[in-house]
Amino acid sequence: xxxxxxxxxxxxxxxxxxxxxxxxxxxxxxxxxxxxxxxxxxxxxxxxxxxxxxxxxxxxxxxxxxxxxxxxxxxxxxxxxxxxxxxxxxxxxxxxxxxxxxxxxxxxxxxxxxxxxxxxxxxxxxxxxxxxxxxxxxxxxxxxxxxxxxxxxxxxxxxxxxxxxxxxxxxxxxxxxxxxxxxxxxxxxxxxxxxxxxxxxxxxxxxxxxxxxxxxxxxxxxxxxxxxxxxxxxxxxxxxxxxxxxxxxxxxxxxxxxxxxxxxxxxxxxxxxxxxxxxxxxxxxxxxxxxxxxxxxxxxxxxxxxxxxxxxxxxxxxxxxxxxxxxxxxxxxxxxxxxxxxxxxx
DNA sequence: AAATCGTGGTA
DNA sequence: TTACCAAGATT
Numbered sequence: 001x002x003x004x005x006x007x008x009x010x011x012x013x014x015x016x017x018x019x020x021x022x023x024x025x026x027x028x029x030x031x032x033x034x035x036x037x038x039x040x041x042x043x044x045x046x047x048x049x050x051x052x053x054x055x056x057x058x059x060x061x062x063x064x065x066x067x068x069x070x071x072x073x074x075x076x077x078x079x080x081x082x083x084x085x086x087x088x089x090x091x092x093x094x095x096x097x098x099x100x101x102x103x104x105x106x107x108x109x110x111x112x113x114x115x116x117x118x119x120x121x122x123x124x125x126x127x128x129x130x131x132x133x134x135x136x137x138x139x140x141x142x143x144x145x146x147x148x149x150x151x152x153x154x155x156x157x158x159x160x161x162x163x164x165x166x167x168x169x170x171x172x173x174x175x176x177x178x179x180x181x182x183x184x185x186x187x188x189x190x191x192x193x194x195x196x197x198x199x200x201x202x203x204x205x206x207x208x209x210x211x212x213x214x215x216x217x218x219x220x221x222x223x224x225x226x227x228x229x230x231x232x233x234x235x236x237x238x239x240x241x242x243x244x245x246x247x248x249x250x251x252x253x254x255x256x257x258x259x260x261x262x263x264x265x266x267x268x269x270x271x272x273x274x275x276x277x278x279x280x281x282x283x284x285x286x287x288x289x290x291x292x293x294x295x296x297x298x299x300x301x302x303x304x305x306x307x308x309x310x311x312x313x314x315x316x317x318x319x320x321x322x323x324x325x326x327x328x329x330x331x332x333x334x335x336x337x338x339x340x341x342x343x344x345x346x
Numbered sequence: 347a348a349a350t351c352g353t354g355g356t357a
Numbered sequence: 358t359t360a361c362c363a364a365g366a367t368t
Contacts, residue, residue, distance in 0.1 A: 220348085
């Protein structure tokens, strides 16, 4: 039997029951695909359910404030996905008369939708036979066909896309794409793949040549830069200073305390003593927060200052004055969320 | 083409 | 502990 038939039969019997399956609303398919970019199903499912509950239609999402969407996205990471999700909802709602684009090429024009997501939506929601090439598919194809190309090179994706176009099931393209991904996620895993229970183990080239553990080949590893950030929890009575991140940097459009960033670990506290003439800042917490490409060394410092100084610091940091009661309304990156949960519980 | 953009689970 | 990487997109 063909790869095609075997994997679809396996999928029909073994597919997981997930909340975005067995319905074909392109809005919900899109929403699920954006949430699942670079994100495990276990982590994304709760977010998907909350988004569907809060924004059941594209129109409702389009009419929401970006800040509300970022708040609901808080903790999921890669926040450009949330910003683009909102932008595209607005675009479809106002420029495309609320009608979701229904083919691969039109979908790809939308902000936040690239090759993979356009193919996933086109195949699942509109039955178009275009292959969705994600990390799972790279791994399954590389092993099954013994492909030794470097998957970190962009042109390799074109090779896999063309291969996928040739073998994708013409009658059930959406199920085919999902079947390959499901196989990669549950059987053909990066380490310790369960080849014994693989539906295509009779014809897998890597298995026959005992090369499963060597494939796929991925060359580049990214380098991590260190940053030293000092978060200043400055309060006056029940008021606190927070600042929206508007620079081209991580966590764009999220909020945090006023920050002093220093070039090294050592050169630290003397720097900001000058900001405070009444009381010293107390060190509340130190932690290392890992991003995919940065290692953030974060310190939280707290000071309760008088009114005059509060205003001065508010201007100094170009920050906003808010009351502690409303502090949890704003979207925050993970380190801020954790700090606020412990110091300002609600 | 290579860098940038989060967070959490796993070995 | 470090390294990898997960239903990737953008610049």
